[in-house]
Amino acid sequence: MNKLRGRWMILLSFVFLYGCAQTNILDKVGLTTLVGYDVGTEDKIKTTAVIREVNPEFQSNVEVLSTENDTSKGNRMEANRKLSKKITVGQMRVILFGEELAKKDLRYYIDTNLENASVSNGIFMAIVEGETETLLKYEYQNIEDIGQHIFRLIEQNVKQEYMISSTLHQIAHDYYSSGKEFAMPIIKRDDELVELSGIALFKGSKMVSTLPAKDSFYVKIVRDTFKVGLYETVLENEDVPSEILQKPANKITVAFDAIQSKREMMLVDADTPTFDLNIKIKSRVLEVYPDINQGDPKSVAALEKAIEKKLSKEIRRVIAHSQEVESDIFGFGEKYRSEVRHSKLTKDKWQKIYKDMKVNVHVDFTILRDGVFE
Template sequence: MKKYRSYILYLLLLISLVGCAEKKLLEKVGLTTLIGYDLGNEDNVKTTAVVRQVNTEFQSQVAIITSENETSQGTRTKINRRSSKKIMAGQLRGVLFGEELARKGVGHYVDTLLKHSEMSGSVLLAVVEGQSKSLLEFEYPDIDDIGDHIYKLLEQNIKGEQMISSTLHEVGHDYYSPGRDIAMPILKKDKELIEISGVALFKNGEMVGKLSAKDSFYVKLIRDNYNTGKLEMMIKGDELPSSLMKNPSDRIDLVFDPIKTKKELKLVNQATPEFDLQINVKARLMEIKPYIDVGKPKNVAKLEKAIGKSLSEELSRVIALSQEADSDVFGFGEYYRSTVRHSDLTQEKWHGLYKEMKVNVHVDFTLLRSGIME
């Protein structure tokens, strides 16, 4: 019995010591939750770190620390010299790139992050309109922790399939893959709020263009399969007989949720190259304006055809915009490389083919049901 009591006492003492050690550890370090990179003077890099610090009462405070140096690792050393606590990167959840730096190239920073032993592949990457420093240093009245806020903003839109995913693992894969380019969400400050304003298009690690936030849906529709996504779209009024509408209009606004998709891509001509892209979309209609009676099968068939046509046109438009920017964020080149034997495809070779690429888009849209009551 005494032996068991000794074990219990030893165990309680050990737990107490571990708890003290953890407390002292948290008191001595600053946890970096988000980093912003901007172009500094004479091609230096300017790093802004969002650091969470814990005091002896376990109350946390957020500090914004900026440093400039020739290298990103050098700025980290400088940031440490400006902090009373050792800066740790193990809790890093997001990395932002100022637009000027992104246009000069993010490849070096992606490579450095991937080599960092403390870095998680799930860290989210994004571009900032203007400088990331200005976005992070602004005092937002309704945001206590800017690092946590930005991460959750990106995370919930990615999980809700309203924005493309841009984890470090995914961006690294796209950067090193011949026949595929990087795409990242774009953030901007709108008065006292932060919003996702678009999608940054890259070529060889350099930002070369952008799409609207709404166009992220079409990028993702080509790149991935949807399972829970939501879409608000418009089709032209003349795509449907006016007799179907209670109050005929030159445009019809629709909202779908959820959306489930399945796609099939085929290379039909490797010389051009030319692809056939077949996408099957199934969705529930949540709202339509002006009113159309979707309880009638004939009306539904005509509506499905009009929606499929409109989606095909939108997808073709987004592909064309990306070709103009010479950015293959869809991975057509990756599919070409895996299909054509002995293609010896390189980024340079693929981009020579990409601008002349042709994609025949076909969308088969099926309306599952209307609203939540059917």
């Protein structure tokens, strides 16, 4: 009995010592939650860090600090000289890049963060319209911790499939692939709010173009699959037979969710090259405005065909735009490399081939149940 009691006392001592050690560590460090990079003066790197400091009573204070140096490590040293606590990056959740810097080159920043063992591969990366310093240093009335706010903004939109995901791991995979380019979300400040405003397309490590945020649906459905999500599209009057409408209308707005998609990419001609892109979507239509006769199977079938036509058109538009800027964010090049033996495909070679590639888009849209029509 005495031996058992002794073991418990030793165990409890370790628990208390561990708790004290943790309190001591938090009291002495500043937790970097977000870092933004911009073009500095004289080719230096401008870094803006969001740092959370925790006192012994577990009350926290958020500092937003900007520095300039020749390297990111030099910037950390500069920041340490301005704070009373050692800066750590183990809690960093987001890396942002200013628009001007993204257009110049992000190679150094991708490699540096990959080589840093303290930086998680699951960290989100995004582009800022304008400078990251301006976005992060703005005094928001209802945002206490801008670093945590931006992390949650990106995380919840990725989980709900409203925006593409761009973690360090995903970016590195696409960057080092010979047949694929990477893309990142774009964020901006809108008065007192921060919003996701678009998608940045890259060629190599340079941003070459953008797409609006609504196009994230088309990008994701070609690159990946949908399991959940909500999307709204507008059908033109000529796309829907007039006899299914309850009243005349110039356009028809359709909202659908519970999306389940499956895509198949097939190389049908290696010389051109030409691909068949088959996308099957099963969805629940929530709203159609103006109303249609939901009890008529012919009306529902006509609506399915109209949505198929609309989605095919929009997917072709997004792919064509990526071809114009030679940014294969969809991975057609990876499919080409896996199918064509001895292709010796390089990123430069595929960029030239990609702009002349042909894609036959086929969408099969099925309404699982009608939902609510208004």
